[in-house]
Amino acid sequence: MTADRSYVAENRAQLDRLRALVDRLSDQELSRPLDAGWTVAGVLAHLAFWDYRIVTLLDQWGSDGRGTVPGAYDEAAVDWINDAGKPLCLALPPRVAARLAVDAAVAADQRVAGLSEAQLDANRAAGGPISVLRAEHRREHLDEIDRALGTKRV
Numbered sequence: 001m002t003a004d005r006s007y008v009a010e011n012r013a014q015l016d017r018l019r020a021l022v023d024r025l026s027d028q029e030l031s032r033p034l035d036a037g038w039t040v041a042g043v044l045a046h047l048a049f050w051d052y053r054i055v056t057l058l059d060q061w062g063s064d065g066r067g068t069v070p071g072a073y074d075e076a077a078v079d080w081i082n083d084a085g086k087p088l089c090l091a092l093p094p095r096v097a098a099r100l101a102v103d104a105a106v107a108a109d110q111r112v113a114g115l116s117e118a119q120l121d122a123n124r125a126a127g128g129p130i131s132v133l134r135a136e137h138r139r140e141h142l143d144e145i146d147r148a149l150g151t152k153r154v
Contacts, residue, residue, distance in 0.1 A: 030094035044101035045089035051104035
């Protein structure tokens, strides 16, 4: 059975949206405060962290899929991971955070698009530790940023 690869197009659409946002925002807009002490740039750095997590896991797994299949992570850990990373995300210069978000998204999208059928099957069997639909997380935060800035979705 052929794996559903619709995630590739969805990821690309949200990557294009992320690029457009980063290209149009001023440094002042990137520094704009958001809920819970975050800023626009901090949220973009947060996206970069989670995309780079995927890149790191896939690099460790190996392009041939012969390495150890990444293990599932505890969903309850997400909050403390985000809280622990928040000061680092906020410490980055806003334009650096924005550029990292795009670079990480490109890298993650390339890695998940290149997964073999066997790797996709192994990922599913392992509980999906590799979230191939990167678009979902991006969409959530890009919508949040658009609402905060009073902009319409591009």
